[in-house]
Amino acid sequence: NFMLTQPHSVSGSPGKTVTISCTCSSGSIASNYVQWYQQRPGSAPTTVIYEDNKRPSGVPDRFSGSIDSSSNSASLTISGLKTEDEADYFCQSYDTNTYWLFGGGTKLTVL
Amino acid sequence: EVLLVESGGGLVKPGGSLRLSCAASGFTFSDYTMTWVRQAPGKGLEWVSSVSSGGGYTFYAESMKGRFTISRDNAKNSLFLQLHSLRAEDTAVYYCARIGEVTFDYWGQGTLVTVSS
Numbered sequence: 001n002f003m004l005t006q007p008h009s010v011s012g013s014p015g016k017t018v019t020i021s022c023t024c025s026s027g028s029i030a031s032n033y034v035q036w037y038q039q040r041p042g043s044a045p046t047t048v049i050y051e052d053n054k055r056p057s058g059v060p061d062r063f064s065g066s067i068d069s070s071s072n073s074a075s076l077t078i079s080g081l082k083t084e085d086e087a088d089y090f091c092q093s094y095d096t097n098t099y100w101l102f103g104g105g106t107k108l109t110v111l
Numbered sequence: 112e113v114l115l116v117e118s119g120g121g122l123v124k125p126g127g128s129l130r131l132s133c134a135a136s137g138f139t140f141s142d143y144t145m146t147w148v149r150q151a152p153g154k155g156l157e158w159v160s161s162v163s164s165g166g167g168y169t170f171y172a173e174s175m176k177g178r179f180t181i182s183r184d185n186a187k188n189s190l191f192l193q194l195h196s197l198r199a200e201d202t203a204v205y206y207c208a209r210i211g212e213v214t215f216d217y218w219g220q221g222t223l224v225t226v227s228s
Contacts, residue, residue, distance in 0.1 A: 035214045037156070044206055044218035045156065051213055090156050092215070099170050100146070105155040 002026050002095040004103035011109040012081045020106045022091030023073040030067055032094040034074040039088045039105075048089075049076060078108070086110045113137040113217045115207045120222030127197050131222055133190040133207030138217075141165070141185040144210040147192045149203040150221070157203075160192065161210065197226045 003025040012018040022034065034052050037045035047056050049065035052074065062080045067073075074093075078085055091103040119131040131147070146161040160181040161170045169181050180193040190207055204221035211217075 033213045037215070039156075044220055045215070046218070047214050047216060050211075050216075056216075088155075092156075094213075098173070100158040100161065102148075102156040102158060 002098050002101060004091050004093060004101055006089075006091060006103040006106045008104075009107040009109065011111055012078075013111050014081050014083060016081050017077060017079040018081060018108065020076045020078075020089050020091075020108070021071075021073050022075070022103045023071065024093070027095065028069065029072045029074055029093075030069050034065065034067065035092045036063075036065055036074075036076045037090045037092065038085075039090065041087075045090065081110050083110050113209065115209065115217060115219035117205065117207050117219045117222035120205065120224045122225045122227065123197055124228050125198060125226055127226070129194045129197065129224060131192040131194065131205055131207075131224070133192075133219060135188045135190065135207075135209070138209070140183075140188040145183060145190045146208050146210055146215065147181065147190075148206045148208055148215065148218075149201075149224075150206070151200070151203040154203075159205070162190070194224065197224075199226050202226045 005023045036049040038048045039045040048059050048063045052067050053065040064077045066075050088105050090105045114136045116134045147159040149157050149159050162181045166183050178196045182191045202225050204223050206221045207219040208215040209217040
């Protein structure tokens with residue numbers, strides 16, 4: 001079964017850099033685009049990365065995405081951490097059998 | 112401005128039914144695939160169902176197939192999700208979202224469905 005696995009939580013200090021991974025259980029991570037969504041408490045998700053590494057307008061360049069075929073995973077990197085980055089982050093991709101799929105989500109704490 | 116406004120959530124008994132609606136504005140509704148995503152309390156996002164721009168193709172998550180029905184009315188810029196045979200584990204906030212080329216690019220604020228006796 002196609003699954004996307006994320007760490008339950010990550011943390012970092014203001015100004016530092018954190019990376020959230022999203023590992024694909026079967027098939028190639030590079031077969032379909034990966035998106036990343038940020039969800040603050042009580043709010044709907046918003047896109048921070050689409051098509052593996054593109055930023056929607058309005059998303060600061062502190063947010064970047066990448067794909068690593070060797071580990072079959074995608075990563076979201078947030079540099080220059082700010083307290084406002086504290087949120088849940090979800091990766092999402094597509095599979096021809098299961099269609100759209102989300103990772104389990106990662107809670108980012110900015111200490 | 113793109114707006115998606117869900118309605119129709121509420122408290123329903125196990126085995127009951129509910130119809131969710133999503134009113135869209137600010138874009139050409141008939142040009143886009145639309146989707147429902149749900150989020151159980153304290154849990155992650157779960158894709159539920161999607162419908163193609165013309166309504167001719169529908170897609171469901173395996174666990175919802177046969178119990179949920181997605182539909183749309185392009186003349187009224189509206190998306191619907193009919194929920195049947197509801198279970199406690201269907202309790203969640205249900206979001207309506209637009210699918211851009213690859214991403215869920217706009218989301219509503221969600222409507223809460225609570226399944227409880």
